[in-house]
Amino acid sequence: MRWEETQSSLCLMPKRRRCCFRTLTLTVLWNLPMKLVKTSVRIGCNRITVEGGKSLAFAVQKSRTIADVGMWGNKIGDEGAKAFADALKNHPSLTNLSLSCGGISTSGGRSIAEALQENTSVRIFWLTENELNDESAESFAEMLKVNRTLKHLWLIQNKITIKGAICLKEALKENSHINEICLNGNLLEEAQFKLLEDEARIICF
Secondary structure, eight states: OOOOTTOOEEEOOOSSSOOOOHHHHHHTGGGOOGGGOOSEEEOOSSOOOHHHHHHHHHHHHHOSSOOEEEOTTOOOHHHHHHHHHHHHTTOSSOOEEEOTTSOOOHHHHHHHHHHHTTOSSOOEEEOOSSOOOHHHHHHHHHHHTTOSSOOEEEOTTSOOOHHHHHHHHHHGGGOSSOOEEEOTTSSOOGGGGGGTTTOTTEEOO
């Protein structure tokens, strides 16, 4: 793989078949010259798992210019999520991060939420189709009381019930900066939507 100083992004997304970039991640991304990747890294829907995810998170942490990281569809689990949480803390430039379909559950969600309390750059965070539950929602609610830069939080198709949704709704009373929290496809019944309808920024249908 050859890197040029004018290169602005790295895109390794398979089209016709699922390719395995686990080896590439371990051997290349660990020492990736991120200063040459000015804008984005998108490695969605590959077979990157925990160790590969941790390697990419470390590379992101080293970068001072990366703005967009797409890791959707890679099963990095809670350990990988914790590595990205470490990368998030006080990161100066990252604005868009997708860890959707990553096999992330309660502990990984908690680590991400805690990291976002210290982050002032991320605007959009995708956590669609993970295993996040009401406890995770409570962690994100605590984050919302502190964070003033996050604009869009996508928690679509997780395992959040009305309990977690109300917790997020209450937290929004202390946050006028976020634009929306998407809860479509969670464990909410249609009859419960009325409990959230007075907060337009909670989207669940």
